[in-house]
Amino acid sequence: MNLGKFLRERGMHYIGTVRENRLKGCSLRPEKEIRKEPRGVSDSCLEVDSGTLAERWYDNKKMDVITSYVGTEPMTMVKRFVKAKTMIEVPCPAVSAAYNENMGGVDLLDSLTALFKAKLKTRRWYLYIFYHTLNMAVATSWLRYRRQCHLMSLPRIELCQFQADVAESLVIYMRKPGRPSSNS
Incomplete structure (x- = not known):
């Protein structure tokens, strides 16, 4: 029994990063393909049995997040520095924003x-x-x-x-x- 299903049966929600090799049965776009697109691109996969959402978001590097707590919508804009020391706005899914907010x-x-x-x-x-x-x-x-x-x-x-x-x-x-x- 996987951890997501185990926690879901006990009424507990979760959110956290996950290694790519732990996303069995979840077909997210490969990192090489996502890297070619502009910053802020994301891809998600929902496992209906356990109610688990896996999401890959590419900012400076890829971030794989797994959750039963929040979905990808609404997309928010976050400010990021670029090499020219200027700020740009990058789209950020709600999953990644919730993780970044609570990881401290x-x-x-x-x-x-x-x-x-x-x-x-x-x-x-x-x-x-x-x-x-x-x-x-x-x-x-x-x-x-x-x-x-x-x-x-x-x-x-x-x-x-x-x-x-x-x-x-x-x-x-x-x-x-x-x-x-x-x-x-």
Whole structure:
């Protein structure tokens, strides 16, 4: 079962980039053909079973996006620089515009989790997944904490200190009192 169908059955919408070799059964125009046309040309393919739309948009380079969240219409105009350092308007499908609008959160989370990653060398792959998930949860919590501090006009601590405080509180919470000694 493909991921799109799996998410659709659970009522979840998605949008994201996809590699060309993952678009099996979807016949989009090849990159060489699209590159010959002016900037902003796009091609799309809809898979009716899963409600998934695959779209290829060519701006400076091709961008393959897959979604169940939004369609290609309406086309909007986006401003882009050309070599002469002037601005031109390029047509942009709604899929690519929605992806570009919302991709900052994932990029921000990736960069924050990479800043203070645990140096872990293990053959047990599940430990790496556990620590990565924990690191993502701490980074997401810090972003929420930072937003609350901004709304309440409070001073805030940096991510490194926040991570240290979370680790310290987990260690204190996990400490269990030992058994009383038999000498007493």
